[in-house]
Amino acid sequence: MHHTPTMPTAVDPPECACTDCTIGATVPLDRAAPEQLAALLTGRMADRTDSGTEFTVTLSFTLTPGVSLREAAAHTVRAEFRSPGHHIGWDIDPSLLPH
Numbered sequence: 001m002h003h004t005p006t007m008p009t010a011v012d013p014p015e016c017a018c019t020d021c022t023i024g025a026t027v028p029l030d031r032a033a034p035e036q037l038a039a040l041l042t043g044r045m046a047d048r049t050d051s052g053t054e055f056t057v058t059l060s061f062t063l064t065p066g067v068s069l070r071e072a073a074a075h076t077v078r079a080e081f082r083s084p085g086h087h088i089g090w091d092i093d094p095s096l097l098p099h
């Protein structure tokens with residue numbers, strides 16, 4: 001049986017319990033899946049986190065002789081969010097991000 005979950009349209013602040021988050025129309029940041037965080041970071045989901053929310057996004061590359069950094073694709077993407085009381089991290093599939 002195929003089940004297609006409803007894709008939330010926005011990311012709300014951590015631990016948000018508003019009506020939209022309760023029904024799944026939006027998702028609290030601390031419950032966002034890696035795919036959803038990738039959508040937030042690339043503007044495909046609306047940002048309703050608190051103003052001033054900052055993410056640290058770290059990309060790593062493996063270079064072999066003859067391949068320049070300009071040609072290389074990131075093979076890991078790590079996003080982290082820290083605020084008082086929260087430290088949330090996501091390992092994001094690089095294919096979810098634009099090249």
Ligand SMILES: [Zn+2]
Pocket residue numbers: 012013016017018019020021022026027028
């Ligand atoms: Zn909410």
